[in-house]
Amino acid sequence: MKTESRLERVLAGGHFAVTAEIGPPKSASAKGIRKHASVLKDYCDGLNLTDNQTAIVRLSSIAAAVHVLDEGGEPVIQMTCRDRNRIAMQSDILGAYSLGIRNILCLSGDHQSFGNHPTSKNVYDLDSVQLVRMVKEMRDEKKFLSGDTMKTEPRMFVGAAANPFGDPFEFRVVRLAKKVEAGADFIQTQAIFDVEKFARWMEMVRDRGLHKQVYILGGVIPVKSEKALQYMQTVPGMAIPDELIKRMSAVKGKEAKQEEGVKICVEIIEQLKQVEGVCGVHIMAVMWERIVPEIVQGAGLFPRPRDFEPAEPEAAQAGDD
Amino acid sequence: MIVAERKHLKEIQGLVSDQDRILIVGCQECVTVCMAGGEREVGILASSLRLARSREGKPVEILEQTIHRQCDFEFVDELKDKVEGVDCIISMACGVGVQFVAERYVDRWVVPALNTKFAGGTKEIGLWEERCGLCGECILYLTGGVCPIARCSKSLLNGPCGGSQKGKCEVSEDIDCGWQLIYDRLQEKGRLDLLFEFQPPKDWSVARDGGPRKVVREDVML
Ligand code: SF4
Ligand code: SF4
Numbered sequence: 001m002k003t004e005s006r007l008e009r010v011l012a013g014g015h016f017a018v019t020a021e022i023g024p025p026k027s028a029s030a031k032g033i034r035k036h037a038s039v040l041k042d043y044c045d046g047l048n049l050t051d052n053q054t055a056i057v058r059l060s061s062i063a064a065a066v067h068v069l070d071e072g073g074e075p076v077i078q079m080t081c082r083d084r085n086r087i088a089m090q091s092d093i094l095g096a097y098s099l100g101i102r103n104i105l106c107l108s109g110d111h112q113s114f115g116n117h118p119t120s121k122n123v124y125d126l127d128s129v130q131l132v133r134m135v136k137e138m139r140d141e142k143k144f145l146s147g148d149t150m151k152t153e154p155r156m157f158v159g160a161a162a163n164p165f166g167d168p169f170e171f172r173v174v175r176l177a178k179k180v181e182a183g184a185d186f187i188q189t190q191a192i193f194d195v196e197k198f199a200r201w202m203e204m205v206r207d208r209g210l211h212k213q214v215y216i217l218g219g220v221i222p223v224k225s226e227k228a229l230q231y232m233q234t235v236p237g238m239a240i241p242d243e244l245i246k247r248m249s250a251v252k253g254k255e256a257k258q259e260e261g262v263k264i265c266v267e268i269i270e271q272l273k274q275v276e277g278v279c280g281v282h283i284m285a286v287m288w289e290r291i292v293p294e295i296v297q298g299a300g301l302f303p304r305p306r307d308f309e310p311a312e313p314e315a316a317q318a319g320d321d
Numbered sequence: 322m323i324v325a326e327r328k329h330l331k332e333i334q335g336l337v338s339d340q341d342r343i344l345i346v347g348c349q350e351c352v353t354v355c356m357a358g359g360e361r362e363v364g365i366l367a368s369s370l371r372l373a374r375s376r377e378g379k380p381v382e383i384l385e386q387t388i389h390r391q392c393d394f395e396f397v398d399e400l401k402d403k404v405e406g407v408d409c410i411i412s413m414a415c416g417v418g419v420q421f422v423a424e425r426y427v428d429r430w431v432v433p434a435l436n437t438k439f440a441g442g443t444k445e446i447g448l449w450e451e452r453c454g455l456c457g458e459c460i461l462y463l464t465g466g467v468c469p470i471a472r473c474s475k476s477l478l479n480g481p482c483g484g485s486q487k488g489k490c491e492v493s494e495d496i497d498c499g500w501q502l503i504y505d506r507l508q509e510k511g512r513l514d515l516l517f518e519f520q521p522p523k524d525w526s527v528a529r530d531g532g533p534r535k536v537v538r539e540d541v542m543l
Contacts, residue, residue, distance in 0.1 A: 081475075082475070086522065108475055108477065108482040108483070109475075110484070110491070111474055111475065111484070111491060111492045113492050113493075114491075122475065124475045124476045124477065125522070125525065126522050127475070127477040127478055127479050127480070128477075128479075128482070129479035129519065129520075130478070130479065130520075130521065130522045133519065133521075134522075145522065161483060162483075163483030166481065166482075166483045166484065166485050166486060167481075167485050167486050167487060167488065167498075167501060168481070168485075168501060168504050168505075171481070171504055171513075171516070174513075174516065174517060175479070175481070177517070178479060178517070178519055181519060182519055190483055236484040236485070236486040236489070236490075236491040237483045237484045237485065237486050237491065
């Protein structure tokens with residue numbers, strides 16, 4: 001085991017892992033985060049805290065992760081390259097680890113033009129592949145990017161994203177390979193609606209043997225109506241089959257549509273379980289976090305494995321620097 | 322070349338509203354090519370200002386001169402005679418030219434008439450596009466001659482990001498994804514292998530940070 005991450009232990013134990021996303025609020029209150037965390041922690045092996053998602057200012061992912069820890073959950077902080085340079089990133093990684101955070105998802109980040117501060121200046125001192133490598137070297141070699149060494153390393157379980165639906169399609173697997181080579185331990189994919197296309201991508205992943213080197217968690221999004229699907233059809237990097245929109249449109253009534261949305265999500269998870277090399281699922285029910293337990297139960301993934309003791313840190317390191 | 326675009330007349334008018342004797346200076350290099358600050362544009366700005374001011378009942382005296390290059394003191398010195406007769410200079414050069422003029426004529430009020438945009442070229446008549454981010458350490462040999470710094474919206478070195486779709490950048494339908502361009506170019510050249518390599522973080526210390534950058538060539542110094 002590379003880290004004390006609970007998520008790593010679940011994956012290494014061969015369990016089909018479940019992670020979900022909690023979107024921190026656009027305010028200074030932790031109430032919502034705590035409420036979601038207290039419920040979701042029993043249904044998930046990791047809870048992702050988004051990092052100013054879609055470039056909209058929100059409560060910080062690291063602070064949110066501490067609230068999740070307080071509630072007994074296992075946080076996965078997301079970190080984008082958009083807002084911090086290499087100095088701030090390394091500092092935040094050290095800080096996050098010192099607070100008990102054991103998982104990090106390294107992302108490029110949505111461009112600031114999408115968010116509520118489109119006149120801001122982006123950073124992109126590093127890109128996401130370089131960030132993966134940096135966190136890995138901090139952990140495995142106790143080295144800062146500059147080459148300076150540290151005494152106590154942040155033992156993070158390192159994640160990265162993959163988009164099987166982005167273009168150029170043939171290059172997507174190469175990029176995954178680069179992330180794996182850079183040091184990614186786990187991958188959470190873009191939301192999957194087109195399972196067939198995803199399966200084709202996974203075939204290429206298996207051809208390169210990447211599924212043996214990295215844990216791949218398939219992303220899913222439960223939707224409440226066809227409107228959400230229609231909107232996502234316009235989002236760059238998403239693939240939404242027309243049949244799904246038709247299926248949702250055929251259902252009448254708000255509640256019935258929501259039920260259908262959950263059903264679709266559960267079906268996709270069932271299909272993902274059959275795809276060789278998929279090690280888990282990542283549920284992105286942003287603004288609808290409370291639906292996650294129903295999905296996890298529906299997909300037969302409850303209860304979560306809890307038959308192991310919390311791992312002990314390798315050495316007592318208090319007082320060290 | 323440096324590509325620039327003229328500011329709105331209203332803005333320029335506001336910048337010189339309290340000036341009565343003005344010299345407008347054009348430049349024959351880049352800004353002539355991108356039709357922002359050459360002799361022709363100096364003439365247009367001069368007449369527009371004169372007209373606007375006389376309409377306001379505040380007539381203004383405007384001189385015009387276009388020099389070979391404003392980013393060269395040798396040519397900036399040619400303005401001397403005309404500068405004598407004015408209080409204010411409107412430079413229609415890029416930001417570099419404006420600064421050279423301001424540096425030479427410190428007792429005159431110097432204002433820019435252009436917004437300096439980028440290092441780019443003429444794509445077609447009336448369309449200029451950015452091509453170089455002036456990063457200080459060119460890596461075009463890794464990317465088939467397509468600059469990832471200027472042409473990817475996130476300046477990624479290990480792109481493309483997840484937002485690239487159908488050749489377009491996630492930022493807008495009007496922006497080609499720089500990394501799709503790189504991919505296509507390298508595929509054409511049979512050099513996709515270049516993209517398999519991990520590109521380490523860039524050394525930005527040679528780019529925009531650390532005060533004005535200098536190039537020194539002692540071998541050509543007098
Ligand atoms: S790599 Fe640097 S120097 Fe070369 S074109 Fe791009 S920004 Fe300009
Ligand atoms: S879509 Fe392409 S150009 Fe736009 S940020 Fe991503 S890689 Fe760069």
